[in-house]
Every structure is written in C-alpha cells, then in structure tokens.
Amino acid sequence: MAGKKDAKPNLTPAERVALARHAGRPGTAEFIDALFDDFFEMKGDRLCGEDGSVLGGVAMFHGAPVTVIGHRKGRNLDEHLRYHFGMPSPEGYRKAGRLMAQAEKFQRPVITFIDTPGAYPGLEAEAHGQGDAIARSLARMSRLRVPVISVITGEGGSGGALALAMGNSVLMLENAVYSVLSPEGFAAVLWKDASRSAEASEVMKLTAADLLEMGVIDEIIEEPAGGAHEHPKAVFKKLDSAISRHLQLYEDMNGSALSAHRCKKFAAMGKRYLTNLDIEQDL
C-alpha cells in the first residue's frame, strides 16, 4: 500500500456506494471526537422521546462554541440496532430542531454531519409524524440566523438526510453519496427490481463530482486511496480546515443575510433545468 497512496483508481458510482456504507467508515461520533473539543451530548426532544440515531450537542471548534448534530449509525451491531442504522424517527428530527433553536439563541454556528440510508420507515415513526418532523426541520433550517455548515460524510439518503443538510455550505466527502432515494429503492420504484441497484447508481448522479457539477454541494473533501476508513486522520484534517474556512465566509453576515443566503441557494437548485414553454393559450 505504501507508495501507492496517491494513485487512485477511477471508482464506479456503485463502488462509491459500497465505500460510503463501509463498516469501518468514520461516522458522526468519530468526526465529533476528532474535530471538536469538550463535546457535551444533549438528548431528548422535550415532547416525548429520545432518539439516539441523531447525535447532537455543543462543543468547541477552534476555541469557539458550536452546535453539532449528525446521524449516528453506531459502531457495532448492538448500536446499529439501537440506532436503526442511522435512520431517525421524528423524535430525532425534533431533537435536532430543538438544538438548532438553541444554537440561534446562543448565537453559535451549527455543523451537521449527514450519514443515513433515510428516515426510519416504521409504524411508530409514521404515527408520530415523520413527514411533519422533516418538513419542520427544513422550515426551521431555512430561517436559522446563524451559519450552518453541512457535511455529507457517508450515505445521504432521501428526505431523512436532507432534513439536516440545509447548510449555507454543503461539503461532501469524496466517496460519500447523496440521492433522492437509495439505489436499491430507486431501482425498486422505477424498474420494480431492487437488484438493479448498480445500474441505478450509474444513472442517479449521486457522486460528489456529479453533485458539485449540479450545484447541490459546494466542495469535495478528498479521501485517501481506498476510502476514508483507510486513513481517517487525513480526512479529519482536511475536513477541519474546510469547515473552518467555510465558517469564515459567513463571519460578517447578520442573521437575516444568513437565512436569505440559505434560502436563495436552495431555491436556485435545479433552476437551470427549467424551461418555459411558449403557450398561446391554456391547454
């Protein structure tokens, strides 16, 4: 391996999907450990529950307090099951919303880490308003009067990922993926055949390079050959400097400018793929 570190094979989208899901890939808990000091975890949605698949709290970043929130998949089978493999229930999104409101109150930036196959599809999650929770998270993020930096670190699956990803800056690890649905789900919906997932990942434009080109993300964080798990420290270092650089961009913006910046950014997404038919009369 040594000496070959820089030689990166051109990975297929399906290979990147596999890397994004790799068991050894650093998750939100590892990023928090590596990038922040004095992390204090805060739990509970103050309504009825605590959902550990969203990990959040306050920490120091380069000497200043920040609110940190991310999807937590867990480090072993026991944790995977407890945290539903990083698929949040409404309680998780509502906890995130509570922490974001506090970030605004205490005027500290919000940093979010995105790594989820999607929101949890379960009976209770539906009964407790999964749609409502995600919608309100988006609405809240759009209005936040503090800087928000979102980092897609692994799997960015569907609305469950987007619900925490409405950043002024959206960064993405080189082998992370971000898509409207998992490739399996996409193939199942459109072709009624979940086994065609590799083919789906080819057409979905879910890689960091594709998303940068489409204007969905702002910067790609390079990974070592073989993926982030091969040399996590290198990734931590690059991400640390990227986050700090992006936070500096927003230093001089006031609250309304920050919110407006975010709204404008997301309102523009996809605009270049629109056209206006010249209609003489109503159909």
Add this chain to the structure above:
Amino acid sequence: MANPLNAFEKRKQALQSLKQLRRPNPDKQKTCPACQATIEKKKLMSTFYVCPHCGHYLTLGAKRRVRLTVDKDSFKELGGGIVSTDPLDFPEYQEKVRAAAEKTKIHEAVLTGVGRIDGIPAAVGVLDSRFLMGSMGVAVGDKIARLIEYADRRDLPLIIFSASGGARMQEGILSLMQMAKTAAAVEQFSENGGLFISVLTHPTTGGVTASFASLGDVILAEPGALIGFAGPRVIEQTLGEKLPEGFQSAEFMLEHGFLDAIVERKDLKKALSQLLKLHGYRSQAPSRSITNFLPGGKDRSKEQNFTDRTAARDADRSADADADADSAVSADASDDRFIAKQIDPEPDLK
C-alpha cells in the same frame, strides 16, 4: 336434436354480446374502482366525483378540482408553461411526461394559479396524481415556490391540494432539493403573515408530506386519503408483516394530531371559504383581471414594521431581479415576465 356444442357456443356468444352492452361507454359512463358500479358521468359533477353507490372518492384531476373549488370562470393559470428538461437524461422520461401531459391537459404535475372562493381571491395550487403520481420534480417545486411568492407579494391566502407519491425519481437529487425550496418558501410566507391552507388528498406521501404539505397553518384532508411519509410497502418490508387496517389514513392522521379536520369533498369549498373569512380575507367584486386584485384582500397595514428582516428581504428581492436580468437562461424568467406571459391576456394592462 341440436348439437350440444353448438348450443353452448350460441349461449356463449349471447352472453358476450350482453356483456358488451353492459360495458360502460367511456364517453358517458365510468366504473367505480371500489364497487365496480357503472356511474353516469353527468351525475358525477353533482356528487363531487364521489361514487353515489359506495361513497368511494374517485381520483380528481387538477383541472376538475379547480372547477369544483373556485368560483366559475375566476381561475387564471400561472406558470402553466414551466417544465423541466431531463436533468438525468433518464431513459423514456420525456415520453412519459408527454403522455401524462396529454392525459391531464397540464404540462406538469401541479396546476397553479389564482381564483376566487366565494368571491375571495386566493392563490391555488393543485397536484394531479395522474401525472407521474403527482411527483415533485424541479418544475413542480418551482411552480409551487413561485405560487407561494406570488401569494406573498399580493397578500393572497394560499391553498394547495396535495396528491403525490413524493419526490420525482427521474429527476434524482434535484427533486429532493425541491423539498427544501418549497418548505423555505412556505416558512417565509408564514413569517410575513400569510395564511396557508394545506389540503391533503389521496395519496399524499413522501417528499410532499415531508415539505410544504405539512406546513399549513390549517391542514385539512379528504376522508380515507392515504397520508404518510414512507410508502406502505416499504414499511411492510421493514416490519415483515402486514400493516394494520386504516394505518396512514386521514382518520389515523387526525387521531395522531396531524390534521385540523377531515372534510368531505362536497363541503370543502364551504370550509375553505369559512376559514378564509375567519382569517380576515374578504370577497372582492370580480375585476377584469387578477392583476387588478387590490394588494391585500386582508388589511395588514397596521402590523407592518420594517425590521431589518424585511429590509433584508427587499434587498434580496432586488438582488434576485438583477440576477434574473443578468441570466441568459430563459427559464429563469423574472416574475414580471412570468406573470405577463401567463396571466395577462388583456393587452391594455401590459
């Protein structure tokens, strides 16, 4: 003695022609998908497209929904020409869109415009579940966001009827981003004091449930409508068992606190009109053009205070207009052009 086989053949033929007779004439009749009864189409308008035999709610297309909701001849479409170009170059996608447009007589899965409800002007959006499952892609998201901004500028109340399977797969991640865009637009509208009544009809799921549709000041639903985030099949797969009866129905959502009321289709217009009045919106004498709507069917002038927020918003708006002017992309039309092109048929108003 007749050949028994022949007799059988004759009987079969007779039966078939009888069946032919009983088969509904698609021009005049419809078969209820729930009870299979044949219904005269003429009768359906008066029953609000509810089966008179079993009470089943038949699918309402966007145009028909508008006809049942707004005052006669008061609807003007906005942004009817906005469509997306295929961002993923997805095989057979454009053909599907064309077929859907032909079937529904709209170019995208949402019909947006302005109309009056018992004389009260309102911005109205209706998703059409017959158009690629009412799915939200770039054009649908854009039309909805524009409708919201339009209502905001003119102080009109906003009413959106949802009927959607969620984000449109064929436009990939950009469909997902429309959730953020529409949710942000609703939030801004709400902060400015606008009233949004969200009406959830069968089915409302996925990315539409998880964005603007759940953000109404008032959320209504039609009886029996499927409402949820994850599709029932996905949940069944996760659980490995069948879902309980009535799970994710409007009644279930009401019970769990996510709806204000379930309103029968025949009573919807009355409920909307009542809610508009309760929020201070008043009917206006029909004017020749919607551009003549007085700014503010509702008087909010005394509440205006120009905080930095408002100033920032205005600054942002003019920045947007500049950006639009600079943009060479024709689709990114500024609102003025958008309106002039789509809803200003009277030449004297140009």
